[in-house]
Amino acid sequence: MPRSLDRQITVEKTPSYFVTREAPRRISYMSPRVKLIVVVRNPVTRAISDYTQTLSKKPDIPSFSELAFNNRTIGEVDTSWNAIRIGLYALHLQPWLNHFPISQMHFVSGERLITDPAGEMARVQDFLGLKRLVTDKHFYFNKTKGFPCLKKPGGGGAPRCLGKSKGRTHVQINTDDIEQLREFYRPHNIKFYETVGQDFHWE
Numbered sequence: 651m652p653r654s655l656d657r658q659i660t661v662e663k664t665p666s667y668f669v670t671r672e673a674p675r676r677i678s679y680m681s682p683r684v685k686l687i688v689v690v691r692n693p694v695t696r697a698i699s700d701y702t703q704t705l706s707k708k709p710d711i712p713s714f715s716e717l718a719f720n721n722r723t724i725g726e727v728d729t730s731w732n733a734i735r736i737g738l739y740a741l742h743l744q745p746w747l748n749h750f751p752i753s754q755m756h757f758v759s760g761e762r763l764i765t766d767p768a769g770e771m772a773r774v775q776d777f778l779g780l781k782r783l784v785t786d787k788h789f790y791f792n793k794t795k796g797f798p799c800l801k802k803p804g805g806g807g808a809p810r811c812l813g814k815s816k817g818r819t820h821v822q823i824n825t826d827d828i829e830q831l832r833e834f835y836r837p838h839n840i841k842f843y844e845t846v847g848q849d850f851h852w853e
């Protein structure tokens with residue numbers, strides 16, 4: 651990590667930290683006071699997005715259903731498949747809580763990041779102890795992309811939008827499979843809401 655000067659903060663992001671076993675211990679060793687931000691979204695949508703991304707690189711993989719279920723008839727979900735396992739947020743959170751108080755962690759809603767980016771960014775800035783400099787003035791909704799884009803400060807220059815690989819059309823999954831996965835994640839989601847003290851409404 652680069653050093654921060656006084657009045658600066660250094661931010662680093664790696665999606666896999668949250669689900670990497672040794673990450674909490676190693677990060678707390680580096681700095682026990684570090685603030686941690688995790689972006690989470692409905693684990694069912696997350697799994698479908700994950701599968702869609704893999705499929706775009708490896709078109710020959712088995713179907714979503716084949717990978718998601720050990721036994722689809724009885725709704726037995728394959729928790730060893732990463733796309734499913736990553737969405738077990740309560741499980742991944744536990745090792746972090748052995749090293750950091752929950753007050754040092756902040757959870758961003760991936761859904762609200764799209765529908766209310768300024769509100770979500772306000773919470774992030776408050777958590778980091780920053781003045782609310784990024785506000786609704788800095789975002790506009792790009793209908794074609796289906797995402798907000800960031801306007802350059804002062805209004806000059808092209809806005810910054812997410813790249814082409816974001817917002818891929820998700821693979822169509824049958825409604826029974828989605829319902830089975832919703833059922834499967836429900837108790838895990840509830841445990842997660844209770845632990846972080848925030849309801850993400852992923853029902």
Ligand SMILES: Nc1ncnc2c1ncn2[C@@H]1O[C@H](COP(=O)(O)OS(=O)(=O)O)[C@@H](OP(=O)(O)O)[C@H]1O
Nearest residue numbers: 665698699700702703760763764812815816817818
């Ligand atoms: N800033 C921001 N706001 C809202 N949503 C976002 C953002 N950045 C990434 N995404 C969505 O997260 C999904 C995975 O994106 P990535 O490809 O960046 O993830 S990863 O780097 O592979 O971990 C992928 O979701 P889907 O598009 O639904 O598949 C991205 O669109």
